[in-house]
Amino acid sequence: MTETQTTGPFAAEQWPDPLCQYADADGTPVVESVNDAFEHTFGPVSAGEPVRALFETGDVSIVQGQADPGAIGRTDDRLVVETETQPSTSGTPSRDRFLLRVVTAEADGGVLLFTPLPTAAQEAGEIGLDHVASAISHDLRNPLDVAKARLHAARETGETEHFEHVATAHERMERIVEDVLTLARGTAVVQPDDRVELAAAANAAWETVETDDATVVLDRSLPTIVADADRLRRLFENLFRNSVEHGGTDVTVTVGPLADAAGFYVTDDGRGIPPERRQRVFDPGFSTDDHGTGLGLSIVSRIVDLHGWSIAVTDAATGGARFEIAGLERP
Template identity: 50%
Template sequence: MLSLSSSSALYGAYVFAFAAAALACFAMLPRTKHIEHDDTRRGLFWLLVTSGGWAAAHVGYLTMPTVGLRYTFYVIGLVVGIASVGPWLYFCAAYTGRSVHRDPAVRNAFLVVFLAIVAVKVTNPVHNWYFVAESAVAPFAYLEINHRAFHWIAMGLAYSLAFVGFFMLFELFVRVNSDTRPLFALIGLTGIPVVLDVAGALSPAVLDITYSSIGVAAFAVGVLSLYFDRFQFVRVAGETDDPIVVIDGSGKVRDYNTRAADLFPGLSDAIDKPLAEFVPRLSERLDGQEAILEIDGDETTRYYNVSSNPFTTGGAETGQSIVLSDVTHREQYRKELESKNEKLEQFASIVSHDLRNPLQVAKGRTELAIEKEDTGHLEPVVRAHERMEQLIEEMLTLAREGVSIDETERVDVVDLARRAWGMIAGGQASLSIDDAVDLTVSADPERLQQLFENLFRNAIEHGGDDVVLRVGPLENDAGFYIEDDGSGIPDADRDEIFEAGYTTADDGTGFGLAIVSEIVDAHEWKIRATEAESGGARFEIRTASEYSQG
């Protein structure tokens, strides 16, 4: 038996615990208005109301002077307690970005189950399915509750639904790659009263009443206390499937989701540290005018539009959510348009300059031939027309080669090179290929043959009619080379020779190597102009990794 003073102290401790839980919940209510997300704010507000009401009902149950009032307050607590499951699930669904809390079918199902449980609780004096109450004097005067089977069924359902909410939160924390310790700390606080519930049913040393209201109150207050720190950052980071990084007002990383971690592995060491130190490229996009971030992947380059959305607490800005929207297709289309516009400008320049010269020659010579009745003036006219025809043909070729390639096939490079050589009027020039070389690539045969023809013509044009050309595989990379023993290409010109219109020959169009470059780009290969061992020009073409050489 406890002494009178010990009994009073224990009674005071029980009343204080429930009263403190109720007051903490009600005191936190004004803070919920600072939560910007409507459904999250609404769910947490009513979770605090029901948790505080549940704990307050237990205070009435312990302090009321008559058995009838104690019974009434206990039943009120049971009703408000089971009602708290609704706001709890509403909060968890809203916080984690789900919409299940707005589904009418789910709401109606919950309402039916809630009313059924409430009906059993309220009518308990008739059937005693839920509990049996009797007055007790030890360890102090109170209304002793002996729970029946329906109580444990209802408790099991309530804790199962609570677990669903915990799973929603845990899944969100894991998805955004966030520290789950704050969540488990709150779950631990909630679990302590559950232990007391079980102990009350098994041991006479612990009052057999429901302690869960204290645990739920602790969770609700804890979430709100942490909301403007860890919990708010996690919600912001998890509200989109795009890569997202959350920083605080000082520019330190607070959270990020897994999509962001895939793009920026350095984020794993950046929590609570400046973003600028670990992902400077992303930080620069926040301060600069350029919002597009280019990221090279294993297979392709992707483009992201970087946007920053501030979020506030009580009207004061507390951080930013940085969202990276994938705009790869848009950027690729924009770059394609820019490339086409550049070509249009090149063609306009050619039409206005390169074509104008032979056209003026043809016009002037034709006028002289008519005026003087001298057909000798028509020979330059024929040459001018041939020149214009060549320019027009190569401009059309250049335009066609800029189009991307949809279908490719395995091509024997050596066989195609010999076929291209057969189309060239090479004079005394010769082509040397090692017959033992077995070299294949995945390519468009017609365009690859055009590439060889243009490179062969370029070599003859600059190396002379007796130039010797060689074709073979690259030694340390996937691809092949074409080289000659001519005079070579000066270092200063090697970056310019692939530009349309660039030529050093008097009768050159400047399109041959530009067409070669377009064919290489269309295959997503790389080309480099360098020097052959003989001192002549060497073009190295690096192809895809699936190239084979036997």
């Protein structure tokens, strides 16, 4: 297949990553067209070939998510697929992973988008440029919005107190840039040797997140732990932002100690996370928000891993989401 009919926002000539447009043929998703990046990555395909056949050749496999190739094109769930590339000369084959998103264009078809994920080496510390750029844009969005709003208020009211908030937002943006660039340079970026009061860290993080009418409740018995203070605050910021974005602008967020382990929990009274999605919320790129980057909880998971902690997600007693971080060290 050398020509594609893909049009609209996913026009092949404008899309650098592998793309496959499919159509419905009597209830079976079939390939309609692909772009050059798809054929370069996965090899040639023929129009009319069932979509499931792309994942039954042995060269492409589903490694995370729905394992039934026949379900692709029938659901909007995101998958992680892996392809094995044979070297042109003798050597070890390389394995590349892609986030597969199913975008339904119409009732009778849609588009499969394959976004490259970091390789094993990158996950070990050498984060790719695209991944870093996405993380920066994700974390900078909130303080940038705060700065814009405060500047607008200063112009409208003439009150100089708004400039203090602008300066604070700018300082936060600078810390985020430095933090993400540090993460991109390797794994030895966490310095877990600070004495950190969990309640103080959570409160400081809450002040830097645009929370609208949301409320935070901090348990007074939260302990002091040994951690990297800057990374811990980023962990709280991303968990709080996740609660506000998915639980509603008037959500109540609670932070407290775990009863049977050295750790803490962050819960909200929002919609919660369905059980079938809980193992995937930490995957880079996974998001249930059309405007989300899917990196917030991935960054949380990375910070947890680099501290040697563990994280789990479950139901809160209030019906929302509950994140439990365990394995913390007391000073």
